[in-house]
Amino acid sequence: MRIHCPSCMTPYDIDESLLPERNIQVICRVCLNVFTLNKSVGVVTPGSPQKILQKEAAQELSQKPLYERQEVSEKSLELQEDISNINQQTILKEIRKAVALDGEKMKELQRKENKKADKKSTNIFLTVLIIILLVAAVVIVLDYFGIIQLPFLKDAILKIKNLVSYLQL
Numbered sequence: 329m330r331i332h333c334p335s336c337m338t339p340y341d342i343d344e345s346l347l348p349e350r351n352i353q354v355i356c357r358v359c360l361n362v363f364t365l366n367k368s369v370g371v372v373t374p375g376s377p378q379k380i381l382q383k384e385a386a387q388e389l390s391q392k393p394l395y396e397r398q399e400v401s402e403k404s405l406e407l408q409e410d411i412s413n414i415n416q417q418t419i420l421k422e423i424r425k426a427v428a429l430d431g432e433k434m435k436e437l438q439r440k441e442n443k444k445a446d447k448k449s450t451n452i453f454l455t456v457l458i459i460i461l462l463v464a465a466v467v468i469v470l471d472y473f474g475i476i477q478l479p480f481l482k483d484a485i486l487k488i489k490n491l492v493s494y495l496q497l
Contacts, residue, residue: 331371335361352414357422 329344333356347367354365365371468485470476 329370331365333359333361334363334371335359346414346417348414354418355415357419 329342329347331340331342332338333340336356336359338356338358342365344367347365349367351364351366353362355362363371467476467478468481471478471481
C-alpha cells in the first residue's frame with residue numbers, strides 16, 4: 329500500500345499484511361506529523377467517512393452508562409498499546425533499513441578506496457619500470473658512442489644480435 333503524509337506529502341510503502349483492521353496513529357519520519365491510517369481506507373483525513381464514523385461512535389459512547397464506558401476505555405488502552413508496538417516495530421524496520429543502506433555505502437566506499445590504492449601501486453610500478461628502461465637506454469647509447477666502455481654490454485648486444493638473426497632464419 330502506498331500512502332502519503334497529509335502534511336509534507338512524503339510517500340511511504342507499507343506492507344498491508346502488517347496493519348491491523350482498526351485505525352492506527354502513524355508518525356511521519358520527515359515532518360513528525362501524526363496522522364491516522366486505516367487498512368481499508370488508507371490515510372484518514374478530517375472529513376473522510378472514517379472520521380465521521382469515529383465521531384458518531386464517540387457520541388454513542390458518551391450516551392452509554394459509566395460501567396460500559398470503562399470497558400471501552402480499557403479496550404482503548406489496549407489499542408493504544410498495540411499502536412505503540414506497531415509504531416515501534418515500524419521505526420525499528422526503518423532503522424534496520426537505514427543501517428543496511430549505510431553498510432552498503434561503506435562497503436562501496438571501501439571498494440573505491442581499494443581501487444584507488446591498487447591504481448596508485450600500479451602507477452608507482454610503471455614509473456619505476458620506465459625509469460629503469462630509460463637508464464638502460466642511456467647506458468647503451470653512451471656505450472655505443474664510446475663515451476663509457478662496458479665490455480659486458482658489447483657481449484650482451486652481440487648475443488642478442490645472434491639470437492635475432494637465428495630466429496629470422
